[in-house]
Amino acid sequence: MENNSLLHRIKEGILDTCYICVREMRGTITDEGVLIFCVLVPLLYPLLYSWIYNNEVVREVPVAIVDQSHTNASREYIRKFDASPDTKVAYYCTSLEEAKDLTAKQQVHGTLYFPEDFERRLYRGEQTKVGVYCDMSLMLTYKAIYQTAQVVASDMNAQIQIAQSTDYTKRDNEITTKPLDFDEVPIFNTTGGYGNAILPGVLMLILQQTLLLGIGLAAGTARENNRFKDLVPISKHYNGIFRIVLGKSLCYFMIYMVMGAYLALVIPHLYHFTSLVSAQAIIGLMVPYILACTFFGMMLSCLVRYRENVMLLVVFSSVPFLFMTGLSWPQSNIPGFWQGVATIIPSTFGVRGFMRISSMGATLQDIQTEYQALWIQVLVYFFATCVVYRYQIISTRRRAFNHMQRLKEMAETAKQLKGAGSDIDTQKDS
Amino acid sequence: MAGNKSYHRHSRNVSIKETIGCILHIAYREVGIMRKNPIYAFCTIFFPMVVILFFTSLMNEGQPVEMPVGVVDQDNTATSRQLIRQLDAFQTTHVVAHYPNMNEAREAIQRNQIYAFLLIPKGTTTGLMSDKQPKISFYYSSVSLVSGSLLYRDLKTISTLGSAGVGMTKLSAIGKTENEIRTFLQPIAVDLHMINNPWVNYNVYLSTTMVPGVLMIFIFLLTPYSIGTELKFRRSRQWIKMAGGNPYIALIGKLLPQTVLFLTMMYGFEFYVYYHLGFPHPGGIVPILLLGLLSVLACQGFGAFAFGLMPSLRMSMSTCSLWSVVSLSVCGATYPLFAMDSAIQSIAQMFPLRHYYMIYQMSIFNGFPLVDSWFNIMALCVFIILPIFTVWNIKRAMLIYTYIP
Numbered sequence: 001m002e003n004n005s006l007l008h009r010i011k012e013g014i015l016d017t018c019y020i021c022v023r024e025m026r027g028t029i030t031d032e033g034v035l036i037f038c039v040l041v042p043l044l045y046p047l048l049y050s051w052i053y054n055n056e057v058v059r060e061v062p063v064a065i066v067d068q069s070h071t072n073a074s075r076e077y078i079r080k081f082d083a084s085p086d087t088k089v090a091y092y093c094t095s096l097e098e099a100k101d102l103t104a105k106q107q108v109h110g111t112l113y114f115p116e117d118f119e120r121r122l123y124r125g126e127q128t129k130v131g132v133y134c135d136m137s138l139m140l141t142y143k144a145i146y147q148t149a150q151v152v153a154s155d156m157n158a159q160i161q162i163a164q165s166t167d168y169t170k171r172d173n174e175i176t177t178k179p180l181d182f183d184e185v186p187i188f189n190t191t192g193g194y195g196n197a198i199l200p201g202v203l204m205l206i207l208q209q210t211l212l213l214g215i216g217l218a219a220g221t222a223r224e225n226n227r228f229k230d231l232v233p234i235s236k237h238y239n240g241i242f243r244i245v246l247g248k249s250l251c252y253f254m255i256y257m258v259m260g261a262y263l264a265l266v267i268p269h270l271y272h273f274t275s276l277v278s279a280q281a282i283i284g285l286m287v288p289y290i291l292a293c294t295f296f297g298m299m300l301s302c303l304v305r306y307r308e309n310v311m312l313l314v315v316f317s318s319v320p321f322l323f324m325t326g327l328s329w330p331q332s333n334i335p336g337f338w339q340g341v342a343t344i345i346p347s348t349f350g351v352r353g354f355m356r357i358s359s360m361g362a363t364l365q366d367i368q369t370e371y372q373a374l375w376i377q378v379l380v381y382f383f384a385t386c387v388v389y390r391y392q393i394i395s396t397r398r399r400a401f402n403h404m405q406r407l408k409e410m411a412e413t414a415k416q417l418k419g420a421g422s423d424i425d426t427q428k429d430s
Numbered sequence: 431m432a433g434n435k436s437y438h439r440h441s442r443n444v445s446i447k448e449t450i451g452c453i454l455h456i457a458y459r460e461v462g463i464m465r466k467n468p469i470y471a472f473c474t475i476f477f478p479m480v481v482i483l484f485f486t487s488l489m490n491e492g493q494p495v496e497m498p499v500g501v502v503d504q505d506n507t508a509t510s511r512q513l514i515r516q517l518d519a520f521q522t523t524h525v526v527a528h529y530p531n532m533n534e535a536r537e538a539i540q541r542n543q544i545y546a547f548l549l550i551p552k553g554t555t556t557g558l559m560s561d562k563q564p565k566i567s568f569y570y571s572s573v574s575l576v577s578g579s580l581l582y583r584d585l586k587t588i589s590t591l592g593s594a595g596v597g598m599t600k601l602s603a604i605g606k607t608e609n610e611i612r613t614f615l616q617p618i619a620v621d622l623h624m625i626n627n628p629w630v631n632y633n634v635y636l637s638t639t640m641v642p643g644v645l646m647i648f649i650f651l652l653t654p655y656s657i658g659t660e661l662k663f664r665r666s667r668q669w670i671k672m673a674g675g676n677p678y679i680a681l682i683g684k685l686l687p688q689t690v691l692f693l694t695m696m697y698g699f700e701f702y703v704y705y706h707l708g709f710p711h712p713g714g715i716v717p718i719l720l721l722g723l724l725s726v727l728a729c730q731g732f733g734a735f736a737f738g739l740m741p742s743l744r745m746s747m748s749t750c751s752l753w754s755v756v757s758l759s760v761c762g763a764t765y766p767l768f769a770m771d772s773a774i775q776s777i778a779q780m781f782p783l784r785h786y787y788m789i790y791q792m793s794i795f796n797g798f799p800l801v802d803s804w805f806n807i808m809a810l811c812v813f814i815i816l817p818i819f820t821v822w823n824i825k826r827a828m829l830i831y832t833y834i835p
Contacts, residue, residue, distance in 0.1 A: 033744045041752070051771065052759050058769040077618070104798035106788075127613045129621040136627035137791035138766050139635060143579060146622060153618045154590075160617045175563050179596035180554075182589035183567035184582070187539065192572040192579075194765045306662075308655055308743055309469050315751040316477060316647045319640060319758060320484050328764075329632065330545065330577040333494040335487060352542070359573045362540040369542075 013243050020247025021254075028214070028251065031221055033307065038214035038252075042206055042259045049202050050271040053195030061144045062090035064099040064108040069118035073156075077130065080152045081112065086144035096133075103135055110134045110145040122160070140194070188360045189274060196274050200358045201327040201351045203263045205318060208293045208347040211256060212314045215297035220307025232392050241386045241393065249294045249385075256290045268358065276361030284364040285353045288374035292346035295381035302388045325351035349373045449679060456672050456683025460656070464687060470656075473648050474691040481644045482699050486707060489633040496524035497577050499585075500535050500547035503528060507555040513566075513592055517548060523584045532569075539571050546570035546581040548588070558596055566592065576632065626710045626795055634709045638790060639763035641699055643754075643783050646729045649692050650754040651747055653733025656684060657824065658743030666828035677825035681817065685730050692730075696722040704794075712797030720800070720807075721789050728782040728813035735813075738820025741827030757781035785809045 028034045063081070067074050082089040090108050093099045099111040113131030121128035132149045134142045158177040165176045189196045226233060232244060264282055268275040304310050323329060324342035331352070334342070342348040353370035356362035364371065464470040499517070503510050518525040526544060529535040535547040549567045557564030568585035572578030594615050601611045627634050660666040673680035700718050704711045711718065732753075737746040760767070760774060761783040767775055778784045785806035792803045800807065817824075 033748065036748055045752070048756065049759065052756075052774055053765060054771060055769050058766055104792065104796070104802045106792070122617055125610070125613060127616060127619055129619050131621045131623065133623045133625060135791075135796065136624050136630070136635070137795055138763075139630075139632075140764075140766055140769075142624070142630075146620075149620050149622075153616075153620050157615075157617050161614065164614065175561050176597075178593050179561070179563060180558060180589070180592040181563050181565040182592070183565060184586060184589075185567055185569045186578075186582075187536065187569040187571050189572040189578070192575070194575065197573060197575045197578075198765075306659075308658070308662075308747055311747050311751050312469055312473050312648075312651050312655060315651060315755060316481070316644050318755060319644050319647075320481060323485070323488060323640075327574065328576060328636070329489055330494050330497055330574055331542070332496075332498055332545075332577075333491060335490065338484065338488055355573055356540060356542060360540045360571070366537065366540045 013240065016240070016243040017247040017250065020244060021250045024218070024248050024251035025255075027218055027221070028255065031218060033217045034214050034221070037210045037217060038255060039259075041210050041213075042263060045206055045210075046203055046263055046267045047270075049199060050195065050267060050273070053193075053199060054271060056191060056193030056195045057086075058140045058144055058194075059085055060088040061086060061110070061141045062088050062108045063145060064091045064093050064102050064111045065089055066093050066096055066099050066111060066113045068116045069114040071119035073119040073122055074114040077114070077152055077156060078112070080155065081148060084148045084152065087148045099133070109138065109141040112149065195271070196359065198327065199268075199271075199273055200355045201322060201325055203267060204289070204351045204354045205322055205325075205347050207256065207260060207263055207290070208296075208321075208345075208350065209314055209318050210259075211252060211290075211293045212297045212300065213310055215252060215294070216301045216304050216310030216314065217307050219298075219301035220304045220310055223305070224307060232389065232396050241390050244393075245295075245298065245382070245385050245389055248298060249291070252294045252297075253290060256294070257286070260286045260290055264354065264358070274359050276359065277357050278361070278363065281357045281362065281364045281367070285350070285357060285367065285371055285374070288371055288378050289346060289350040289353070292374050292377040292381060293350070295378060295385050296346055298385045299381050299388055302392060321345055321347050322351075324348055325355075327351060327355070343373065346374065346377055349377075452673060452676075452679050453683040453686065456669070456680060457686040459669075459672065460684050460687045463656075463659075467659075470652070470688075473652050474688065474695065478645055478648060478695045478699075482641055482702065485637040485641050486633060486703065489636060492629055492631040492633055493522070494576060494580060494632075495521050497522055497581060498526040498544045499523045499581060500527045500529055500538055500544040501525055502530070502532055502535050502547060502549045504531075504552040505550045505554040509555045509558065510550045513550065513588060514548070516591065517584065517588045520584045520588075522580045535569070539569075545574070545577045546585060548585060626712065626797075633707070636764070637703065638709065638795070639761065639783070639787050640758065641703075642696070642725065642786055642790075643758045643761065645692070645696060645699070646725065646757070646783055646786075647751070647754040649688075649726060649729035650733050650750040652688060653685065653730050654737040654743065654746040654750055656688065657681075657734065657737045658741075658746065660828060661741075661831060662743060666831075670825060670828050675825075677821045677828075680828075681734060681821065681824065685734070689726060689730060692726045693722060696726055711794050713794040714797075717789065717793040717800055721786065721794065724789075724807065724810040724814070725782060725786045728785075728810040731814040731816045732782060734824070735816035735820050738817060738823045738827075741823060741831060753781070754783075757783040760784060761787045763787045779809065782810060782813050 028038055065078055067078065078089060081087055091099070091102055093102065093111075096111065096113060099108065099113075102108045103111070111131075111133040113133065115129070115131070118128050118130070130149065130153065132146060134145050136142055161177050162173045165173070167173050167176055186192060222233070264277065264286065265275070267273075301310075304313075324334065324338060324345065325331075325348050326334060349370040353367040353374070356367055356370075464474075501514050501517075503514060514525060517523055527538065529538060529547070532549055535544070535549070538544050539547070547569050549569065551564070551566065554564045554566060566589060568589060570578055570582045570585060572582075597615055598611055601614060606614070624630060660669050669684070670677070670680055673683065697719070700722055703709045704718065733746075733750055736750050736753075740746045740749065759765075760770070760778040760781055762768075762770075762778065767778055767784070770778075788806040789803045789810075792798045792806075793800050
């Protein structure tokens with residue numbers, strides 16, 4: 001008998017879990033707000049972002065030239081500078097003032113200045129200087145202009161050294177100009193592309209933020225539709241915390257495994273971003289990441305009173321969350337306090353792990369810290385969700401009980417009044 | 431109630447004084463609403479302050495210093511060790527580990543322990559002594575662009591210095607003076623002028639756009655939220671009635687308290703970064719004040735316009751949230767707009783943050799006259815007057831529609 005009832009309870013629990021999951025799923029599809037954030041945004045937003053960063057690198061940055069030297073050397077420098085892939089000679093000016101004016105009008109992002117004695121100093125055997133003026137409002141244009149100027153200068157320097165030395169063979173020349181040779185190897189993200197650097201982080205963050213929005217909106221709707229403004233309805237299926245939490249999370253987990261696969265695999269493939277993922281690593285990361293995000297969202301959803309408040313709370317947080325991952329400002333240099341805050345948020349580890357899997361081909365062992373942290377978050381947020389839901393259920397029951405009690409009392413008093421009334425009637429009659 | 435009636439009676443021929451009275455009356459009502467719903471206090475005061483402190487404290491260093499770098503020294507001589515010591519002495523680089531071979535160093539990058547490494551193969555020093563032109567290599571990861579480009583700079587400098595060191599020893603051995611050696615090694619030198627941000631301070635570069643971008647998200651969202659909740663809590667008819675049926679008065683009165691709060695936050699931020707943290711602002715106070723005012727009003731204008739276009743709380747807020755988050759990317763403060771596809775270059779003009787960034791960098795950061803950013807100032811003004819096109823629809827919605835969840 002005992003065994004039978006236990007089996008029965010397990011069976012009932014599984015059935016209820018499935019029932020809640022199906023209801024939640026139906027809610028997701030019929031609720032426009034949830035549909036937008038859980039399905040449409042994860043599908044379309046990455047396409048938009050990929051389009052924005054599609055060009056990856058900055059080429060042909062326009063630069064103004066102020067050549068007061070007008071000599072062979074300065075013209076050679078300008079020709080080489082113009083021929084470089086990253087920069088373009090857009091204007092020739094007669095003075096620095098004129099070039100400044102062009103910068104103000106956004107026609108150029110930097111200026112090269114050749115003083116009148118540029119070549120003369122070279123032939124005198126003195127060091128000559130080329131002035132490089134950069135508009136610092138954009139780091140990428142500054143980098144393009146400065147690095148190109150350096151490369152052109154060192155290229156011309158090598159030629160001048162060769163001309164001055166008394167070597168006999170080509171090999172001698174090579175050794176004179178560069179006794180210690182070196183190779184520069186961009187080991188990961190070899191193009192140094194902006195999209196390749198930013199997009200993996202943005203993709204993972206979209207997953208988390210849309211999940212938070214979707215769960216929050218669904219919870220807000222549930223609460224507003226409920227008669228007592230409660231999150232958990234009174235029904236024989238919503239009996240027991242584990243089945244509620246598991247049922248709801250199962251629904252989001254199923255939707256987001258599909259979305260996760262789309263974001264992590266399809267988008268990089270469509271736009272030809274670097275993707276070095278291995279099946280084992282990506283599954284090992286995505287399962288805890290999506291679970292952690294789901295429970296994190298469910299835990300927070302209890303705080304939501306009106307559904308629209310969710311948007312106010314979640315949308316802005318995307319930007320600080322992205323910076324906390326160390327995507328832009330390096331992780332090693334994030335102040336300790338913010339490092340601590342970052343550990344609360346699933347996206348911190350999700351983004352870090354995915355960046356390394358996708359851009360660097362890391363294995364699951366390499367991202368051990370990240371996925372362990374994610375599993376800890378899964379456990380902590382799961383139990384926190386259960387606690388919060390338990391509290392919700394208790395308050396729901398109490399409110400419902402009070403309501404019933406009040407109804408009963410009202411009925412009682414009505415009956416008594418009626419009884420009293422009939423008493424009076426009988427008295428009158430007699 | 432009596433007051434409302436009198437507004438109504440004179441609605442055709444109201445004097446300025448009455449209009450102002452009406453606006454203040456609605457504004458007073460709005461303050462009451464804002465006090466009751468804690469979300470307003472969070473979104474206008476608490477979160478903006480957190481965001482301001484977050485960004486300015488996150489990048490407080492200005493430029494990342496002492497980033498972890500590894501070394502694979504298979505040569506192990508005085509020369510190679512000197513090279514490593516010189517690398518470690520750079521401000522940006524911190525040599526944290528030695529690895530026996532290249533594979534282990536690569537795995538360390540994959541495990542996020544280092545961002546770059548220098549490889550000095552066996553025989554480098556003997557090769558140098560015997561003029562065989564040995565080769566060293568450095569590997570850097572651009573998965574994080576900031577660390578990638580900064581470490582590239584350091585590693586390249588150290589590798590070039592290796593060559594220069596040899597040249598210097600040789601030349602001084604044949605009796606050249608220091609000046610002659612410098613000229614021989616570097617006949618043409620680059621004289622770099624980093625205008626207005628000579629420290630390459632990332633705080634100056636990023637916080638000045640990211641923080642206003644997040645503030646704008648709040649303005650974008652809170653405007654349709656506050657209009658839409660009138661419908662949701664069934665106060666909309668009362669609201670329009672208080673304005674005597676004039677939707678402009680209703681809208682101005684309603685948004686006025688938020689304007690004041692957001693403007694305080696925006697100016698608070700600007701004074702904090704320009705005058706307390708000392709970010710460069712050769713443009714002076716006039717563009718700072720003008721830009722703060724224009725950008726707050728432009729975002730409110732856009733929010734009200736969006737609600738008039740789609741008079742449902744959910745749709746207008748969803749649109750505004752997507753719009754405001756994308757604006758951080760298309761404003762072109764991190765990845766330049768001219769390097770994006772031409773279609774995006776046009777679309778970007780529809781985002782207030784783009785114009786904020788342009789006015790900021792031209793008139794505040796670079797100190798060029800405001801005339802140079804006239805186009806962007808005009809664009810922000812267009813955003814401010816946008817609600818004119820949809821205000822009739824807001825009024826209609828307030829009187830007819832009911833809230834659909």
